[in-house]
Amino acid sequence: MTAYTPMIQQYLSVKADYPDAFLFFRLGDFYEMFFDDAIKASQELEITLTGRDGGAEERIPMCGVPYHSASNYIEQLISKGYKVAICEQMEDPKKAKGMVKREVIQLITPGTMMEGKGLAEKENNYIASVTAFEDRTYGLAYTDISTGENRVTLLSNHFEEVLNEIAVLGAKEVVVASDFPGELQQKLRERDVLVISFEDNSSVEFQFAQLLEQLNQEKLKQTSARLLNYLFRSQKRSLDHLQPVATYQIHQYMKIDYYSKRNLELTETIRSKGKKGSLLWLLDETITAMGGRMLKHWIDRPLIDREKIEHRHELVAVFLNHYFERQELRDKLKEVYDLERLAGRVAFGNVNARDLVQLKRSLMQVPSLKQILLNMKNEKMNEVAEGLDPCEEVTDLLERAIVENPPISLKEGNIICDGYNEQLDQYRDASRNGKTWIAQLEREEREKTGIKSLKVGYNRVFGYYIEVTRANLHLLEEGRYERKQTLTNAERFITPELKEKEALILQAEEKISELEYDLFTEIREIVKEYIPRLQALAKVVSELDVLQCFAQVSEDRRYIKPQFSAERRVVIKDGRHPVVEKVLNSQEYVPNDCYMDSEREILLITGPNMSGKSTYMRQIALMAILAQIGCYVPASEAVLPIFDQVFTRIGAADDLISGQSTFMVEMLEAKNAIAYATQNSLILFDEIGRGTSTYDGMALAQAIIEYIHNRIGAKTLFSTHYHELTVLEKELSKLKNIHVSAIEHHGKVVFLHKIKQGPTDKSYGIHVAQLADLPKEVIDRANEILSALEQSPVETVPTVKEAVKPSEPAVQVENFSEQAAQLSFFDEPKEVKKPEFSSKEKKVLDKIRELDLLDVTPLQAINMLYELHKKLKG
Known part of the structure; x- marks a missing residue:
């Protein structure tokens, strides 16, 4: 250390506390980086790598970014999974005695972004904490620091449940203890999660104690305390917007595991990993950012409480019955900004005047929103209206205090309204009168000298001056002006009177800026006191937004209100796949029925490739999910049970990260379903067993069907090309055959996309290959081989009936x-x-x-x- 200059020694001292983060070290108008940070940052940010003399024999690598545009560079690093420590100058360099004091004021990580392009409007940005307990249970806490949401739960001894929750949350960062098992940390990293080791030996910070008051278990408190302490120590600022930690249990919602969520493409598609083409894309008619986030939350966690589901359905029905009020509501919601994140920025201290104007405009819409709901004259909607708190005190304060179009910067003034503060008005009067005097001086001097081009100007270096061109210098009265600055084509002067006014004006303007900043800080602190009310308001507005969204989609796409069956019946008439129907646009979607009851627990689906088996299966699952999030469904009639879980195995994809083949992924997903499904679950299996030999595949498929039939009893849709399995209808009493119809026309297959009762006996595989434009030689040869195989006597594996009971004879x-x-x-x-x-x-x-x-x-x-x-x- 002693070989380096004092400034580099200071840098290294700070860097030692943040070895795994880029240290943005403030030097004047730049954030500088040195040594390895500089080399790596220059590569990642594509900025110039330079060097400087740091006192040692070799030049120190160095690069930097301007502080006023640093946010763009920080976002780039965060988006790549890095951490950035912001080290600021804590005193004015002009007043500092010796080395300027510097310290880290914030650690920015993927899970703690508060603003910027990296923070998607309609998505939460969660950071989580996982604690492993000795009894093999796990505590999971998570927070969205941008909105203040705080939740915690306990999970079983299956770490897969933890991984599934992390995937559902989309958490980018997970905080764990230093002794958290390494193999479990690796599983988290395989899901592209940044794992932070944080050893917390102290009790929760005092200011967070009240957030844990609702927790009645020590495990829950310990898990949440670790996360809250990490946030406090890494952010080093007020987190007053964090809400009291709420508990939840995963069995309170329909469970959709990671695989099933991906296969059903609920929030993103498998191929593009984007929103377009997903159920979320179809449904998202929300107006506000916070409504969009709540919609995604509802899709991730469908309800299983029938009363709560039907409450949502009733509110959707009210919106459907009041078209004009709904449209008026949508118009008003367009003027509502993101109340949750605005409240978060108020607490965090990075809110600006424009943010507060957005807050005011949002609150000004609340009385109108409330009146629209009351105009519907519905008891349940009246109850919702009562939850709309307009926070008049905040609206009044911001209306009186903040100008309508303030600048972004808080240090340049022009933020506070005239009349809000008497002292500020006095300074402004002095400043404005002084400027009036300056303008009057310019007119008077032009008249006295006869120089029409004479002007009185100002710059930050020399202050106020009288400027006269060289050609007119001879017109000046000798001794009247004091020379101040010489230019190429002009001279600048000053007078005693101008000096006096200059001091008055500049002093007033300096005090105006300082006072306006102080007043803004006071206003921000007053607004901070209303954060709980603002967050409660945001929740009600978000729910309204999602419910009107359901009504809008249901009306536009001809959805109907589903009914629920206590007898576990599925009765769907003219059902459609919601997303496929939208993608087809003007093309006619072929609707299909589905009937299942206690005697029809398993539907074995056969039919050609591309005929619509997978689409049919998915539409049943999506209909169940739509119903249980509170939306209407795409059918002419729908009666459904309330499913506790949905499991799917649709499509095929290698898991290259963990080195698992397509068939292994298929078997893992099948295992997950038959291990955890209950009688009240829904299982969708598409082409199980196709990833191995014919005999192995059919044997596995049949064994799985029998297990579900005899042991689980879940409603199951099982599509297959093993036509031999259709004979199971005679062996398994609750299994029924259905098929997707197709016909041959002039040697080509025509898919009718219609579900019919009974099995099919053809796959039309060669016809599909022909549609894919395989070479004619290949198609002809395939037909020859197929014809030869069909003419050969074949003996095959017999069926195995239901599990043989001891009282029954052995297989004959x-x-x-x-x-x-x-x-x-x-x-x-x-x-x-x-x-x-x-x-x-x-x-x-x-x-x-x-x-x-x-x-x-x-x-x-x-x-x-x-x-x-x-x-x-x-």
Whole structure:
């Protein structure tokens, strides 16, 4: 250290406390970076790398950015997952004795952004904290520092639940203890999460104690306290807008795991990772930013409380029945700014005068919003209206105090209204009168000298002056003016009277700026006292915005109010996929029905590729989600149970990060469903088993179907190209076959996209390949091979009936060929010849008879019979 200059020593001392962050070190009008920070920042920000003499033998790498435009550079670094520590000058360099005192005033990270382009208007920006307890439970707390939202929950001993919640929240940063298991930290990083190790050995900061008062468990307090302390120590400023920590339990909402949320494309699409094409994209007719955030929150967490769901439906119905009032409400909402984030900026201390004007304009809309709701003359809407607090005191204060079009800067004045403060008015009077005197002086001097080009001007270096061109200098009275500055073509002068007025004017303007800043700070502190009321208002306005949005979409797209069935019935008439229907635009979407009850728990769906099996399955799930978030649904009639969970396996994608193949991902998603689904869940499985061999795939598919049928009883839609599985309708009492119809016309397939009862016996795979424009040679050869296969006698694996009970006889192997005749791995099964057994083969059959099949699983039984099948074919 001693080899460096005092300034570099100061830099290194501060940097030591923030080794993993870029240190923006304030030097005059620049934030400078040195050493490795400079090298890396120059690459990431594409700025020039220079150097300076720091006292050591080698020049120190250095780069910098102007402080007034630093926010753009900070955002670039944050968007790439870095942290930035802002180190400011804590005293005026002109008044400092020795080295200027500097210290870090804020640590900016992906989870603590308060403003800028990196903060999406209609998305929360969560930072979370995870605590692992000895009993293998996990505490999860999260905060949106920009809005003040604070929540905490306890999760089971499955870390997958933690990962799922982090994914639902979209948290970019997670705070953990230093002893948090390394393998779990790695799982978090695999989800593109910045993991922050923060050891907190002290109790929660005093000012946060009241935020934890509602928590009745020590685990919850410990988890939340860690996050709050981290925020306080990294932000180093007021966080008065943080709301009391609220608890929630994941079973209070419909559970949609990470895989299912992705497969259903609820908030973003699988391919583009963007909003367009998702359910959120379809529904988002919200007007306000905070309404948009609440809509996403509702989609992520559909309700399971029937009373709460139907309350939302009733309010949507009121909006639908009052078209003109709804349109008037939408117009008023356009004038409402982001109350949540404005309140956050007030507390954080980075609010400016324009922000407060936006706050005032927003509050001025509240009385009108309230009256619109009252005009609907509905009891439930009247209750909502009562929650609209106009905060008149804040509106009145801002109307009296802040000018309508203030500058962005708080240090340049012109912020406070005339008449708000007597002292400020006196300074302004002096300043304005002084400037009037200056203008009068200019007119008088022109008359006295006869110099029409004479002017009285001002600049920050020389102050006020009288300027005369060189050509007119001979017209000046000698001794009247005092020379002040010489220019190329002119001379500048001053007079005693001008000096006196200059001192008066400049003193007044300096005091005006200082006083206006002080007054603005006072106003900000007064507004801060109303933050809880502003946040409560924001919540009501957000809910109104989402409910009117549901009404708007439902009216525009002909949605109907769903009914709920306590008997777990699904009755959907003319159901449509909401997103696909919108994407098709003017094209006609083919609606379909769906019926499920206690005797139709599983629908086995067959049909060609591209015929609409996946779309049909997704539309059932999306309809359930729409209903349970409080929206109407795309159908002419809809009766649904309230589902506790939705599991989906639709589509295929390798998980390259964790090194898992498509088939492994498929099996993990299937495992997740059958491990956690209940009778009240909805399961969607699309083409399970296609990622492996035909025999393995069909065996797994059948075993999974039987397990769901016999053990779980969840409503299940299972699409497959294994037509052999359609025979399960005869074996499993609650399984029914349906298919998507298609016809052949002049050798080409025509998809009708219509669901019909019963199975199909063709996949039309070659026809689909033809539609994809595969070479004709390939298509012709495929048809030849298919024809040859269809003409060959084929024996296949028999079905395995429901789990054999001890009182029932074991599987009769003699029935093998009769059962095999019911199935085929090809489109059109041909006659199966009953085999004639040799003496050696009869011994094999005898061995099979000796096996005790009572304790084996269906899959094991299939494998045993498969071995026999190979023997028979051989």
